[in-house]
Every structure is written in structure tokens, then in C-alpha cells.
């Protein structure tokens with residue numbers, strides 16, 4: 001029997017607790033993605049998460065047709081601007097133009 005495509009989420013460290021769930025999101029007053037202590041702590045957790053690659057690829061797939069404004073949250077240890085850069089690099093390799 002094959003695993004559900006999103007079964008990796010069951011191993012997500014961000015789901016374990018210990019950090020406020022909104023540490024992975026943008027809050028009113030946040031100046032820059034990744035600059036708050038909560039964002040930095042969340043990114044540290046992501047870097048030791050066993051499903052970091054799955055998470056990052058999930059977000060990149062969801063956001064494939066989004067520009068800067070359509071991206072939100074930290075996924076796979078990466079902020080929205082970092083993921084946009086990855087998407088643009090991938091699109092460039094494929095000869096596509098990112099939004």
C-alpha cells in the first residue's frame with residue numbers, strides 16, 4: 001500500500017509543539033521575513049526537520065504560479081523571498097518567466 005502523498009506532514013517538527021504556530025507566519029508589525037526571533041527559531045527547527053525537503057517542495061509546487069505577494073509563511077526553512085528566488089532559478093533553467 002502506498003503512503004498518502006502528504007503523509008510526510010505527520011513527521012513535521014512544527015507540528016510537535018513547543019513553538020507558537022504563528023512563528024512560521026508573518027504577523028502584523030514584522031519588519032522583514034526571517035528577522036524576528038520567532039522566525040529565526042522556526043528556521044532553526046526547520047533545518048533539523050526530517051521532512052524539510054518534502055516541505056520545501058510542497059510549498060514550491062503550491063506557489064509555482066505565484067509572484068512575491070502570493071507567498072506566505074516559512075516552509076522547508078525558507079522564507080517567501082527565498083522560495084521565490086529558487087522558483088525563479090528553476091524557471092530560468094526551464095526557460096520560463098516567473099510571475
Ligand code: SF4
Nearest residue numbers: 012014046049055076
Ligand atoms: S521544514 Fe519546517 S515548516 Fe516544514 S514541516 Fe519541517 S518544521 Fe514544519
